Amino acid sequence: MQPFDLTFSNTKVAFQHMSDAEVKKAKFIFSIFNFSFLVKYGPGLSTFCLKIGLPIKGIIKNTVFWQFCGGETIDECDYTVNTLWKNRVGTILDYSVEGHEDEASFEVNVKEIKSTILKAKGKPQYPFCVFKPTGIASVTLLEKVDAGIKLDNDELNEFYNTKKRFETLCQVPADSDMRLFVDAELSWMQKTVDTLVNEMMAKHNQQKALIFNTVQLYKKDQVELMKKWIAEAREKKYFVGFKLVRGAYMEKEAERALKMGYPNPINDTKEDSDRDYNEALKLCFDNCDIVSVCAGTHNEESSLYLAKLMNEGEIENNDSRFWFAQLFGMSDTISFNLAAKGYNVVKYLPYGPIKSVMPYLGRRAKENSSMAGQMGRELALLVQELKRRKSEK
Ligand SMILES: Cc1cc2nc3c(=O)[nH]c(=O)nc-3n(C[C@H](O)[C@H](O)[C@H](O)COP(=O)(O)OP(=O)(O)OC[C@H]3O[C@@H](n4cnc5c(N)ncnc54)[C@H](O)[C@@H]3O)c2cc1C
Numbered sequence: 001m002q003p004f005d006l007t008f009s010n011t012k013v014a015f016q017h018m019s020d021a022e023v024k025k026a027k028f029i030f031s032i033f034n035f036s037f038l039v040k041y042g043p044g045l046s047t048f049c050l051k052i053g054l055p056i057k058g059i060i061k062n063t064v065f066w067q068f069c070g071g072e073t074i075d076e077c078d079y080t081v082n083t084l085w086k087n088r089v090g091t092i093l094d095y096s097v098e099g100h101e102d103e104a105s106f107e108v109n110v111k112e113i114k115s116t117i118l119k120a121k122g123k124p125q126y127p128f129c130v131f132k133p134t135g136i137a138s139v140t141l142l143e144k145v146d147a148g149i150k151l152d153n154d155e156l157n158e159f160y161n162t163k164k165r166f167e168t169l170c171q172v173p174a175d176s177d178m179r180l181f182v183d184a185e186l187s188w189m190q191k192t193v194d195t196l197v198n199e200m201m202a203k204h205n206q207q208k209a210l211i212f213n214t215v216q217l218y219k220k221d222q223v224e225l226m227k228k229w230i231a232e233a234r235e236k237k238y239f240v241g242f243k244l245v246r247g248a249y250m251e252k253e254a255e256r257a258l259k260m261g262y263p264n265p266i267n268d269t270k271e272d273s274d275r276d277y278n279e280a281l282k283l284c285f286d287n288c289d290i291v292s293v294c295a296g297t298h299n300e301e302s303s304l305y306l307a308k309l310m311n312e313g314e315i316e317n318n319d320s321r322f323w324f325a326q327l328f329g330m331s332d333t334i335s336f337n338l339a340a341k342g343y344n345v346v347k348y349l350p351y352g353p354i355k356s357v358m359p360y361l362g363r364r365a366k367e368n369s370s371m372a373g374q375m376g377r378e379l380a381l382l383v384q385e386l387k388r389r390k391s392e393k
Contacts, residue, residue: 004311006341008300011385013340014333017083023385026329029067030379033368043362050355057354060361068329068364069096069357070349074119077351080328085125088339089347092128092181092325093119096350096357101138103161109135110165117173127323127346128212128294129173132183133193136169137162142189166196170211174204181243181294184214187253187265198229205239209292209321212241217277218250219265226280230287240287243294243325244280246273248363278305285309294323294346298331307343317342329364333381 008014015023049056070077074093081091093116095109113131120126133142141158144151151159173180182197184190197213204211213229215222226242233240250266257264267273281302284293295306303324310322326335328347339345350360368378 001314002311004308006304006307006337008304008333008337010337010340011333011381011388014336014381015385016336017087017332020386020389023382023389025063026067027379027382027386029063030368030382032063033365034379042365043358047355047358050358060354064361064365065354065357068327068350068361070328070351072351072353074115074351077349080349081125084328084347084349087336088342089335089345090125090127091328091349092130092346093126094130094348094350095135096352096360097135101140103158106136106138106162106165110169113169114172117169117176117178120173120178121176127344128179128181128325130181130183130348131169133166133185133189133196136165139189142185142192145192146189163196167200170200170204174210177210179210179212179241181212182214184216184245184247186249186256187219188256190216198232201233201240202236202238205233205241206237207239209239209241212243212292212294214243214245214296215280216245216247217280218247218267218273219253220267220272223276223279223283226283230283230291233290238290240291241294242280242284242291243296244277244284245296246277246299274299274302277302281306282309285313288313288315288321292321292323294325296325298326298334300334303334303338307338318344320344327364330368330378 018026046056046060050060070080070091070093077091077093084091095112095116097109097112100106100109109131113129113135117129120129138158141151141155141162144155145159170180170182182193182200185193194213197211200211201209201213215226217223230240247266253266254264267276277297277299281293281295284291285306293306295303297303306322306324307317310317310319315322323344323346324334324338325346325348326332328349335345335347350357
Protein backbone atom coordinates (compact mmCIF):
# COMPACT_ATOMS: atom_id res chain seq x y z
CA MET A 1 0.00 0.00 0.00
CA GLN A 2 1.27 3.52 -0.84
CA PRO A 3 1.77 5.83 2.18
CA PHE A 4 -1.33 8.01 2.64
CA ASP A 5 -0.38 11.64 3.19
CA LEU A 6 -3.34 13.65 1.86
CA THR A 7 -4.33 16.72 3.91
CA PHE A 8 -6.45 19.75 3.12
CA SER A 9 -4.53 22.24 5.25
CA ASN A 10 -2.07 23.40 2.59
CA THR A 11 -3.28 26.87 1.58
CA LYS A 12 -0.28 27.44 -0.68
CA VAL A 13 -1.49 24.63 -2.95
CA ALA A 14 -5.15 25.60 -2.49
CA PHE A 15 -4.71 29.18 -3.71
CA GLN A 16 -1.75 28.77 -6.08
CA HIS A 17 -3.98 29.72 -9.02
CA MET A 18 -4.79 33.13 -7.46
CA SER A 19 -2.69 36.30 -7.46
CA ASP A 20 -2.32 38.34 -4.25
CA ALA A 21 -4.94 40.76 -5.52
CA GLU A 22 -7.35 37.90 -6.22
CA VAL A 23 -6.89 36.39 -2.75
CA LYS A 24 -7.49 39.83 -1.18
CA LYS A 25 -10.62 40.30 -3.25
CA ALA A 26 -11.95 36.86 -2.27
CA LYS A 27 -11.26 37.72 1.38
CA PHE A 28 -13.22 40.96 0.96
CA ILE A 29 -16.17 39.11 -0.58
CA PHE A 30 -16.34 36.45 2.12
CA SER A 31 -16.09 39.23 4.77
CA ILE A 32 -19.18 40.89 3.28
CA PHE A 33 -21.14 37.70 3.98
CA ASN A 34 -20.72 38.41 7.70
CA PHE A 35 -23.26 41.22 7.38
CA SER A 36 -26.48 39.27 7.71
CA PHE A 37 -28.70 42.11 6.46
CA LEU A 38 -26.70 42.19 3.18
CA VAL A 39 -27.01 38.43 2.77
CA LYS A 40 -30.73 38.54 3.55
CA TYR A 41 -31.76 41.52 1.45
CA GLY A 42 -28.82 41.95 -0.98
CA PRO A 43 -29.82 39.41 -3.67
CA GLY A 44 -33.47 40.55 -3.82
CA LEU A 45 -32.50 44.21 -3.81
CA SER A 46 -29.86 43.67 -6.50
CA THR A 47 -32.34 41.82 -8.71
CA PHE A 48 -34.80 44.70 -8.29
CA CYS A 49 -32.13 47.33 -9.11
CA LEU A 50 -31.07 45.39 -12.22
CA LYS A 51 -34.72 45.16 -13.28
CA ILE A 52 -35.29 48.91 -13.08
CA GLY A 53 -32.00 49.59 -14.85
CA LEU A 54 -29.83 50.98 -12.05
CA PRO A 55 -26.15 50.73 -13.03
CA ILE A 56 -25.07 48.08 -10.51
CA LYS A 57 -24.16 45.32 -12.97
CA GLY A 58 -20.44 46.31 -12.88
CA ILE A 59 -20.30 46.15 -9.09
CA ILE A 60 -21.93 42.69 -8.97
CA LYS A 61 -19.82 41.39 -11.84
CA ASN A 62 -16.54 42.53 -10.29
CA THR A 63 -17.33 41.07 -6.88
CA VAL A 64 -19.58 38.06 -6.12
CA PHE A 65 -20.16 37.16 -9.77
CA TRP A 66 -16.47 36.53 -10.57
CA GLN A 67 -16.02 34.76 -7.23
CA PHE A 68 -18.64 32.10 -8.03
CA CYS A 69 -19.25 32.22 -11.80
CA GLY A 70 -17.18 31.76 -14.94
CA GLY A 71 -18.79 34.47 -17.06
CA GLU A 72 -22.00 35.53 -18.72
CA THR A 73 -21.39 33.30 -21.77
CA ILE A 74 -19.61 30.00 -22.40
CA ASP A 75 -16.67 31.70 -24.08
CA GLU A 76 -16.27 34.17 -21.23
CA CYS A 77 -15.53 31.13 -19.01
CA ASP A 78 -12.37 30.26 -21.00
CA TYR A 79 -10.01 32.19 -18.71
CA THR A 80 -11.25 30.41 -15.57
CA VAL A 81 -11.37 27.01 -17.27
CA ASN A 82 -7.73 27.38 -18.37
CA THR A 83 -6.60 28.59 -14.94
CA LEU A 84 -8.23 25.58 -13.26
CA TRP A 85 -6.85 23.15 -15.81
CA LYS A 86 -3.27 24.43 -15.36
CA ASN A 87 -3.66 22.94 -11.87
CA ARG A 88 -5.31 19.72 -13.08
CA VAL A 89 -8.78 20.78 -11.97
CA GLY A 90 -11.45 20.14 -14.59
CA THR A 91 -14.59 22.17 -15.30
CA ILE A 92 -18.28 21.35 -15.59
CA LEU A 93 -19.99 24.17 -17.46
CA ASP A 94 -23.26 24.77 -15.64
CA TYR A 95 -25.83 26.98 -17.34
CA SER A 96 -27.38 28.53 -14.26
CA VAL A 97 -30.54 30.21 -15.44
CA GLU A 98 -33.43 29.34 -13.11
CA GLY A 99 -37.12 29.82 -12.59
CA HIS A 100 -38.69 29.57 -16.07
CA GLU A 101 -41.68 27.29 -16.45
CA ASP A 102 -42.62 27.36 -20.14
CA GLU A 103 -41.82 25.14 -23.11
CA ALA A 104 -40.06 27.92 -25.03
CA SER A 105 -37.63 28.52 -22.15
CA PHE A 106 -37.00 24.78 -21.85
CA GLU A 107 -36.08 24.63 -25.54
CA VAL A 108 -33.71 27.61 -25.10
CA ASN A 109 -32.09 25.81 -22.15
CA VAL A 110 -31.68 22.59 -24.14
CA LYS A 111 -29.95 24.56 -26.89
CA GLU A 112 -27.60 26.19 -24.38
CA ILE A 113 -26.81 22.88 -22.63
CA LYS A 114 -26.07 21.35 -26.04
CA SER A 115 -23.61 24.21 -26.59
CA THR A 116 -21.83 23.30 -23.33
CA ILE A 117 -21.57 19.70 -24.58
CA LEU A 118 -20.20 20.88 -27.92
CA LYS A 119 -17.70 23.11 -26.17
CA ALA A 120 -16.54 20.23 -23.94
CA LYS A 121 -16.32 17.62 -26.72
CA GLY A 122 -12.88 16.05 -27.00
CA LYS A 123 -11.31 18.38 -24.41
CA PRO A 124 -9.91 16.78 -21.22
CA GLN A 125 -10.41 20.00 -19.24
CA TYR A 126 -14.18 19.32 -19.34
CA PRO A 127 -14.54 15.78 -17.92
CA PHE A 128 -18.32 16.05 -17.36
CA CYS A 129 -21.39 17.86 -18.69
CA VAL A 130 -24.44 18.52 -16.55
CA PHE A 131 -28.09 19.45 -16.65
CA LYS A 132 -30.71 20.19 -14.06
CA PRO A 133 -34.05 18.44 -14.79
CA THR A 134 -36.14 21.48 -13.79
CA GLY A 135 -34.24 23.52 -16.38
CA ILE A 136 -35.90 21.43 -19.09
CA ALA A 137 -39.14 20.28 -17.44
CA SER A 138 -42.11 21.82 -15.68
CA VAL A 139 -42.03 21.43 -11.90
CA THR A 140 -45.84 21.08 -11.84
CA LEU A 141 -45.77 18.35 -14.46
CA LEU A 142 -42.95 16.39 -12.79
CA GLU A 143 -44.80 16.64 -9.48
CA LYS A 144 -48.00 15.23 -11.04
CA VAL A 145 -46.17 12.34 -12.71
CA ASP A 146 -44.34 11.58 -9.45
CA ALA A 147 -47.63 11.48 -7.52
CA GLY A 148 -49.17 9.14 -10.12
CA ILE A 149 -51.90 11.67 -11.02
CA LYS A 150 -53.62 10.92 -14.34
CA LEU A 151 -52.44 13.38 -17.01
CA ASP A 152 -54.81 15.00 -19.52
CA ASN A 153 -53.97 15.01 -23.23
CA ASP A 154 -52.07 18.30 -23.14
CA GLU A 155 -50.03 17.13 -20.17
CA LEU A 156 -49.31 13.78 -21.83
CA ASN A 157 -48.02 15.69 -24.80
CA GLU A 158 -45.94 17.92 -22.53
CA PHE A 159 -44.46 14.90 -20.76
CA TYR A 160 -43.64 13.30 -24.11
CA ASN A 161 -41.70 16.46 -25.05
CA THR A 162 -39.99 16.47 -21.65
CA LYS A 163 -38.82 12.89 -22.12
CA LYS A 164 -37.53 13.72 -25.59
CA ARG A 165 -35.49 16.64 -24.20
CA PHE A 166 -34.16 14.42 -21.43
CA GLU A 167 -33.20 11.67 -23.89
CA THR A 168 -31.51 14.10 -26.27
CA LEU A 169 -29.38 15.61 -23.49
CA CYS A 170 -28.18 12.11 -22.54
CA GLN A 171 -27.76 10.88 -26.11
CA VAL A 172 -25.64 13.82 -27.35
CA PRO A 173 -22.76 13.43 -24.84
CA ALA A 174 -22.99 9.61 -24.83
CA ASP A 175 -22.56 9.54 -28.64
CA SER A 176 -19.24 11.36 -28.12
CA ASP A 177 -18.15 9.13 -25.22
CA MET A 178 -18.63 11.99 -22.74
CA ARG A 179 -19.80 11.75 -19.14
CA LEU A 180 -22.92 13.54 -17.90
CA PHE A 181 -24.37 14.32 -14.48
CA VAL A 182 -28.11 14.71 -14.03
CA ASP A 183 -28.62 16.91 -10.97
CA ALA A 184 -31.02 15.90 -8.20
CA GLU A 185 -34.16 17.86 -7.33
CA LEU A 186 -36.85 18.07 -4.66
CA SER A 187 -38.16 14.71 -3.41
CA TRP A 188 -41.64 15.19 -4.88
CA MET A 189 -40.27 14.98 -8.42
CA GLN A 190 -37.14 12.90 -7.88
CA LYS A 191 -38.77 9.46 -8.38
CA THR A 192 -39.63 10.47 -11.94
CA VAL A 193 -36.12 11.85 -12.51
CA ASP A 194 -34.58 8.63 -11.11
CA THR A 195 -36.69 6.50 -13.44
CA LEU A 196 -35.65 8.55 -16.46
CA VAL A 197 -31.95 8.50 -15.51
CA ASN A 198 -31.98 4.75 -14.83
CA GLU A 199 -33.44 4.19 -18.31
CA MET A 200 -30.67 6.34 -19.77
CA MET A 201 -27.99 4.46 -17.79
CA ALA A 202 -29.31 1.13 -19.09
CA LYS A 203 -29.14 2.51 -22.63
CA HIS A 204 -25.83 4.40 -22.63
CA ASN A 205 -23.72 2.77 -19.90
CA GLN A 206 -23.12 -0.49 -21.76
CA GLN A 207 -19.30 -0.20 -21.86
CA LYS A 208 -18.68 2.17 -18.93
CA ALA A 209 -20.47 4.73 -16.77
CA LEU A 210 -21.25 7.78 -18.92
CA ILE A 211 -24.59 8.84 -17.44
CA PHE A 212 -24.48 9.60 -13.70
CA ASN A 213 -27.52 10.00 -11.48
CA THR A 214 -27.30 12.21 -8.36
CA VAL A 215 -28.19 10.68 -4.99
CA GLN A 216 -29.05 12.95 -2.04
CA LEU A 217 -27.89 11.27 1.14
CA TYR A 218 -29.80 13.68 3.40
CA LYS A 219 -32.89 11.65 2.53
CA LYS A 220 -33.70 8.52 4.50
CA ASP A 221 -33.17 5.08 2.94
CA GLN A 222 -31.09 6.23 -0.03
CA VAL A 223 -28.37 3.64 0.55
CA GLU A 224 -30.98 0.87 0.30
CA LEU A 225 -32.27 2.41 -2.93
CA MET A 226 -28.74 2.51 -4.34
CA LYS A 227 -28.30 -1.18 -3.49
CA LYS A 228 -31.48 -1.95 -5.45
CA TRP A 229 -30.28 0.05 -8.48
CA ILE A 230 -26.87 -1.64 -8.42
CA ALA A 231 -28.54 -5.08 -8.26
CA GLU A 232 -30.74 -4.14 -11.25
CA ALA A 233 -27.70 -2.97 -13.21
CA ARG A 234 -25.90 -6.24 -12.46
CA GLU A 235 -28.89 -8.20 -13.64
CA LYS A 236 -29.36 -6.19 -16.83
CA LYS A 237 -25.60 -5.84 -17.37
CA TYR A 238 -24.87 -2.14 -17.49
CA PHE A 239 -22.57 0.24 -15.60
CA VAL A 240 -23.75 2.73 -12.99
CA GLY A 241 -22.63 6.30 -12.33
CA PHE A 242 -23.46 8.06 -9.06
CA LYS A 243 -22.75 11.63 -8.02
CA LEU A 244 -23.22 11.63 -4.25
CA VAL A 245 -24.37 14.82 -2.52
CA ARG A 246 -25.97 15.45 0.85
CA GLY A 247 -28.75 17.59 -0.63
CA ALA A 248 -29.62 21.25 -1.05
CA TYR A 249 -33.31 21.56 -0.22
CA MET A 250 -33.60 20.72 3.47
CA GLU A 251 -35.88 23.62 4.45
CA LYS A 252 -38.24 23.20 1.48
CA GLU A 253 -38.54 19.45 2.19
CA ALA A 254 -39.41 20.06 5.86
CA GLU A 255 -41.88 22.86 5.05
CA ARG A 256 -43.84 20.81 2.52
CA ALA A 257 -43.91 17.68 4.70
CA LEU A 258 -45.30 19.74 7.59
CA LYS A 259 -47.83 21.53 5.40
CA MET A 260 -49.12 18.35 3.75
CA GLY A 261 -48.89 16.16 6.85
CA TYR A 262 -46.49 13.43 5.73
CA PRO A 263 -43.22 12.41 7.46
CA ASN A 264 -40.24 14.57 6.59
CA PRO A 265 -38.10 12.50 4.15
CA ILE A 266 -34.91 14.12 5.47
CA ASN A 267 -32.71 12.35 8.02
CA ASP A 268 -33.37 13.33 11.63
CA THR A 269 -29.82 14.60 12.24
CA LYS A 270 -26.78 15.84 10.37
CA GLU A 271 -24.87 12.84 11.78
CA ASP A 272 -27.35 10.50 10.06
CA SER A 273 -26.72 12.25 6.74
CA ASP A 274 -22.95 12.05 7.30
CA ARG A 275 -23.21 8.33 8.14
CA ASP A 276 -25.34 7.62 5.04
CA TYR A 277 -22.99 9.66 2.84
CA ASN A 278 -19.99 7.61 3.89
CA GLU A 279 -21.95 4.34 3.64
CA ALA A 280 -22.88 5.30 0.10
CA LEU A 281 -19.22 5.97 -0.74
CA LYS A 282 -18.30 2.55 0.67
CA LEU A 283 -21.09 0.88 -1.31
CA CYS A 284 -19.79 2.44 -4.54
CA PHE A 285 -16.24 1.45 -3.66
CA ASP A 286 -17.29 -2.17 -2.93
CA ASN A 287 -19.06 -2.34 -6.30
CA CYS A 288 -16.48 -0.46 -8.33
CA ASP A 289 -16.33 -3.26 -10.90
CA ILE A 290 -19.55 -1.69 -12.28
CA VAL A 291 -19.99 1.57 -10.33
CA SER A 292 -18.25 4.92 -10.90
CA VAL A 293 -18.64 7.56 -8.21
CA CYS A 294 -18.20 11.29 -7.80
CA ALA A 295 -18.09 12.73 -4.28
CA GLY A 296 -19.88 16.07 -4.78
CA THR A 297 -19.12 17.62 -1.44
CA HIS A 298 -17.36 20.39 0.46
CA ASN A 299 -16.99 18.09 3.45
CA GLU A 300 -13.31 17.37 4.13
CA GLU A 301 -14.00 14.20 6.11
CA SER A 302 -16.06 12.60 3.33
CA SER A 303 -13.49 13.56 0.68
CA LEU A 304 -10.71 12.14 2.83
CA TYR A 305 -12.73 8.97 3.46
CA LEU A 306 -13.09 8.22 -0.26
CA ALA A 307 -9.40 8.92 -0.85
CA LYS A 308 -8.52 6.55 2.03
CA LEU A 309 -10.76 3.79 0.66
CA MET A 310 -8.99 4.12 -2.70
CA ASN A 311 -5.61 3.97 -0.99
CA GLU A 312 -6.53 0.87 1.03
CA GLY A 313 -7.92 -0.80 -2.10
CA GLU A 314 -4.68 0.02 -3.94
CA ILE A 315 -6.59 1.99 -6.54
CA GLU A 316 -4.58 4.58 -8.48
CA ASN A 317 -5.41 8.19 -7.50
CA ASN A 318 -6.37 9.01 -11.08
CA ASP A 319 -8.56 5.92 -11.64
CA SER A 320 -11.30 7.07 -14.02
CA ARG A 321 -14.08 5.52 -11.87
CA PHE A 322 -13.40 7.90 -8.94
CA TRP A 323 -14.09 11.64 -8.94
CA PHE A 324 -14.32 14.56 -6.52
CA ALA A 325 -16.37 17.71 -7.25
CA GLN A 326 -16.79 21.10 -5.63
CA LEU A 327 -18.40 24.37 -6.65
CA PHE A 328 -16.23 27.06 -8.22
CA GLY A 329 -15.17 29.68 -5.67
CA MET A 330 -15.53 27.32 -2.71
CA SER A 331 -13.45 24.66 -0.95
CA ASP A 332 -10.32 25.21 -2.99
CA THR A 333 -8.37 23.54 -0.18
CA ILE A 334 -10.14 20.30 -1.06
CA SER A 335 -10.07 20.64 -4.85
CA PHE A 336 -6.50 21.80 -5.35
CA ASN A 337 -4.90 19.57 -2.70
CA LEU A 338 -6.64 16.53 -4.23
CA ALA A 339 -5.62 17.56 -7.74
CA ALA A 340 -2.01 18.11 -6.63
CA LYS A 341 -1.94 14.45 -5.54
CA GLY A 342 -3.27 13.29 -8.89
CA TYR A 343 -6.93 12.63 -7.99
CA ASN A 344 -9.66 13.41 -10.55
CA VAL A 345 -11.22 16.73 -9.54
CA VAL A 346 -13.87 18.87 -11.20
CA LYS A 347 -15.50 22.18 -10.33
CA TYR A 348 -19.05 23.17 -11.26
CA LEU A 349 -18.61 26.48 -13.09
CA PRO A 350 -21.95 28.31 -13.30
CA TYR A 351 -22.41 30.90 -16.00
CA GLY A 352 -25.22 33.00 -17.42
CA PRO A 353 -26.48 36.58 -17.58
CA ILE A 354 -26.00 38.34 -14.23
CA LYS A 355 -29.74 38.89 -13.73
CA SER A 356 -30.38 35.17 -14.16
CA VAL A 357 -27.67 33.88 -11.84
CA MET A 358 -28.76 36.12 -8.93
CA PRO A 359 -30.69 33.28 -7.16
CA TYR A 360 -27.53 31.11 -7.37
CA LEU A 361 -25.35 33.92 -5.98
CA GLY A 362 -27.87 34.52 -3.20
CA ARG A 363 -27.64 30.86 -2.15
CA ARG A 364 -23.83 30.96 -2.12
CA ALA A 365 -23.90 34.13 0.02
CA LYS A 366 -26.34 32.53 2.48
CA GLU A 367 -24.36 29.28 2.65
CA ASN A 368 -21.17 31.17 3.54
CA SER A 369 -22.72 33.54 6.02
CA SER A 370 -23.05 33.72 9.75
CA MET A 371 -26.75 32.95 9.16
CA ALA A 372 -25.75 29.47 8.01
CA GLY A 373 -23.25 29.07 10.81
CA GLN A 374 -20.56 28.80 8.14
CA MET A 375 -18.96 32.18 8.79
CA GLY A 376 -15.23 31.97 8.62
CA ARG A 377 -14.40 28.63 7.00
CA GLU A 378 -13.43 30.05 3.60
CA LEU A 379 -12.51 33.41 5.13
CA ALA A 380 -10.10 31.92 7.68
CA LEU A 381 -8.29 30.00 4.95
CA LEU A 382 -7.91 33.13 2.82
CA VAL A 383 -6.57 35.09 5.81
CA GLN A 384 -4.14 32.24 6.54
CA GLU A 385 -2.90 32.29 2.94
CA LEU A 386 -2.41 36.07 2.92
CA LYS A 387 -0.37 35.78 6.13
CA ARG A 388 1.69 32.97 4.64
CA ARG A 389 2.42 35.00 1.49
CA LYS A 390 3.38 38.04 3.59
CA SER A 391 5.81 35.98 5.69
CA GLU A 392 7.45 34.68 2.51
CA LYS A 393 8.22 38.19 1.21
C1 LIG B 1 -20.33 19.45 -7.09
C2 LIG B 1 -21.62 19.57 -6.35
C3 LIG B 1 -22.80 19.21 -6.97
C4 LIG B 1 -24.02 19.31 -6.28
N1 LIG B 1 -25.19 18.89 -6.90
C5 LIG B 1 -26.34 18.87 -6.19
C6 LIG B 1 -27.53 18.34 -6.74
O1 LIG B 1 -27.56 17.89 -7.89
N2 LIG B 1 -28.65 18.34 -5.98
C7 LIG B 1 -28.66 18.80 -4.67
O2 LIG B 1 -29.70 18.73 -4.00
N3 LIG B 1 -27.55 19.34 -4.15
C8 LIG B 1 -26.39 19.38 -4.86
N4 LIG B 1 -25.26 19.90 -4.29
C9 LIG B 1 -25.33 20.59 -2.97
C10 LIG B 1 -25.17 19.60 -1.85
O3 LIG B 1 -26.30 18.75 -1.83
C11 LIG B 1 -25.02 20.24 -0.45
O4 LIG B 1 -26.10 21.08 -0.19
C12 LIG B 1 -23.80 21.04 -0.23
O5 LIG B 1 -22.74 20.58 -0.98
C13 LIG B 1 -23.44 20.98 1.26
O6 LIG B 1 -23.14 19.66 1.69
P1 LIG B 1 -21.65 19.13 1.88
O7 LIG B 1 -21.62 17.65 1.73
O8 LIG B 1 -20.79 19.87 0.96
O9 LIG B 1 -21.20 19.60 3.33
P2 LIG B 1 -21.67 19.58 4.82
O10 LIG B 1 -21.48 20.99 5.27
O11 LIG B 1 -20.95 18.51 5.57
O12 LIG B 1 -23.18 19.22 4.89
C14 LIG B 1 -24.23 20.15 4.86
C15 LIG B 1 -25.41 19.33 4.40
O13 LIG B 1 -25.76 18.34 5.37
C16 LIG B 1 -27.16 18.10 5.37
N5 LIG B 1 -27.67 18.46 6.70
C17 LIG B 1 -27.38 19.58 7.43
N6 LIG B 1 -28.05 19.58 8.62
C18 LIG B 1 -28.79 18.43 8.64
C19 LIG B 1 -29.70 17.89 9.59
N7 LIG B 1 -29.99 18.51 10.73
N8 LIG B 1 -30.29 16.71 9.30
C20 LIG B 1 -30.01 16.06 8.13
N9 LIG B 1 -29.14 16.53 7.20
C21 LIG B 1 -28.54 17.71 7.43
C22 LIG B 1 -27.73 19.05 4.31
O14 LIG B 1 -27.81 18.33 3.11
C23 LIG B 1 -26.69 20.15 4.20
O15 LIG B 1 -26.69 20.79 2.94
C24 LIG B 1 -24.04 19.80 -4.95
C25 LIG B 1 -22.85 20.17 -4.33
C26 LIG B 1 -21.65 20.05 -5.01
C27 LIG B 1 -20.38 20.45 -4.30
